[in-house]
Amino acid sequence: MNILLLGSGGREHAFAWKIVQSPDCSNLYVAPGNAGTSDIAINVSLGITDFEAIKNFILAKEIGLVVVGPEEPLVKGIVDFLQNQPETADIPVVGPSQLGATLEGSKDFSKRFMMRNGVPTAAYETFTASELEEGLAYLERQKLPIVLKADGLAAGKGVLICLTLEEAKSSLKEMLLDQKFGEASSKVVIEEFLTGIELSVFVATDGKNYKILPEAKDYKRIGEGDTGLNTGGMGAVSPVIFADEAFMRKVEERVVKPTVEGLAKEGIPYKGFLFIGLMNNNGDPFVIEYNVRMGDPETEAVLPRINSDFLGLLKGIATGTLADYNLEISKDYATTVVMVSGGYPGSYEKGFPITLPKEHSGSVIFHAGTAFNSQGELTNQGGRVLAITGQGKTLAEALDHAFSTVNSITWNKAYFRKDIGQDILKLIDK
Numbered sequence: 001m002n003i004l005l006l007g008s009g010g011r012e013h014a015f016a017w018k019i020v021q022s023p024d025c026s027n028l029y030v031a032p033g034n035a036g037t038s039d040i041a042i043n044v045s046l047g048i049t050d051f052e053a054i055k056n057f058i059l060a061k062e063i064g065l066v067v068v069g070p071e072e073p074l075v076k077g078i079v080d081f082l083q084n085q086p087e088t089a090d091i092p093v094v095g096p097s098q099l100g101a102t103l104e105g106s107k108d109f110s111k112r113f114m115m116r117n118g119v120p121t122a123a124y125e126t127f128t129a130s131e132l133e134e135g136l137a138y139l140e141r142q143k144l145p146i147v148l149k150a151d152g153l154a155a156g157k158g159v160l161i162c163l164t165l166e167e168a169k170s171s172l173k174e175m176l177l178d179q180k181f182g183e184a185s186s187k188v189v190i191e192e193f194l195t196g197i198e199l200s201v202f203v204a205t206d207g208k209n210y211k212i213l214p215e216a217k218d219y220k221r222i223g224e225g226d227t228g229l230n231t232g233g234m235g236a237v238s239p240v241i242f243a244d245e246a247f248m249r250k251v252e253e254r255v256v257k258p259t260v261e262g263l264a265k266e267g268i269p270y271k272g273f274l275f276i277g278l279m280n281n282n283g284d285p286f287v288i289e290y291n292v293r294m295g296d297p298e299t300e301a302v303l304p305r306i307n308s309d310f311l312g313l314l315k316g317i318a319t320g321t322l323a324d325y326n327l328e329i330s331k332d333y334a335t336t337v338v339m340v341s342g343g344y345p346g347s348y349e350k351g352f353p354i355t356l357p358k359e360h361s362g363s364v365i366f367h368a369g370t371a372f373n374s375q376g377e378l379t380n381q382g383g384r385v386l387a388i389t390g391q392g393k394t395l396a397e398a399l400d401h402a403f404s405t406v407n408s409i410t411w412n413k414a415y416f417r418k419d420i421g422q423d424i425l426k427l428i429d430k
Helices: 010-019 051-060 071-075 078-083 098-105 107-116 129-140 165-176 245-265 298-305 310-319 395-406 422-429
Strands: 002-007 027-032 065-068 124-128 146-150 159-162 187-192 197-205 210-212 221-223 227-230 235-238 272-281 284-291 333-341 363-367 370-372 378-380 384-392
Touching: 002 010, 002 051, 010 027, 010 298, 010 310, 010 363, 010 384, 027 051, 051 078, 065 078, 065 310, 071 078, 071 098, 078 098, 098 107, 098 284, 107 124, 107 187, 107 284, 124 129, 124 165, 129 165, 129 187, 146 165, 159 165, 165 187, 197 245, 197 298, 197 310, 210 245, 235 298, 245 272, 245 284, 298 333, 298 363, 298 384, 333 395, 363 395, 384 395, 395 422
Parallel strands: 002 027, 002 065
Antiparallel strands: 124 187, 146 159, 146 187, 197 210, 197 272, 221 227, 235 333, 272 284, 333 384, 363 384, 370 378
């Protein structure tokens, strides 16, 4: 089977790494890919939202399966586009319809979906610029801290936690009037602040059946001790000790089942991954958000724990045969440490040569923002550059393998958090 994978980040390198292990993979094309995917697959210079060019490539290379990694082409309707073209209508695609992708594309849409289908989530209201005064009055009636979310896609940065009423009012004005997050904040969801421990649960679904993949905990802030600005993610750990069997049963019954059943009941076509951001609040799950694809960097910690044929999982999703797939999950730990360009998530310099170790036993190096320069040197070309995943029988062993490799990688102004997984280690020690 010839496969086309769309995307260029660490998530897509992890997907590619897993797909090429399958005996059913003939040729894997990654568009546009990165320096890491070029080692194991064929990179293709295609824009992920250039649907016409993607269609032509699918036909030229006799692609038998399309896998959509990031959210942008899903929200813009790539699945609908391919299914509405006579030449590509029968080619299986991993990814939800444009309506399904609205679960991530609009926070207001997803909150209303949760409310309709009885999925536990924080209380909220949504406001536009013309409703600013109502929004300010609403803030005055709420407990602090309070959460403000840009309704649309904001590259993982459109969520603010405001500690004071003054900060909340000022932020709401910036979002609605000054378009702090561009078009994404033309609507703002004001949401109750939930306390507890966050985790990510990943579900594969063919629209009727589902498989719950390994859960993970990610680390969003740039600074150690979860301080500083939010990022796309600085690391991840899987499995998560506080997500025990009893808690995961609640997640399945209260969140996963009503979500998948709600999609089917409301006639929302959905054959893809569902990333559910959860808060464990005293043993009860509350949904913070839905994403309509796998997370990054959680994917780099989740996929190494899947022992069964990953391509088989993808085909089951896309062809509606997921019930026949036997998901096998390792009990080992996987821990991911993200290395970023100095200055990220603000401005940063690109083009520094990267030195990688020849040997890195017990770990996998996933590329994100990397490319080769004209001299053939590996260089940093993005904010998040590499994701190093260590594996081990224990969390401590997995972390040792990850950090051992991280410490052997160098480029100018590289940065990483040294405290990834330390909070979980403390829970285990207790």
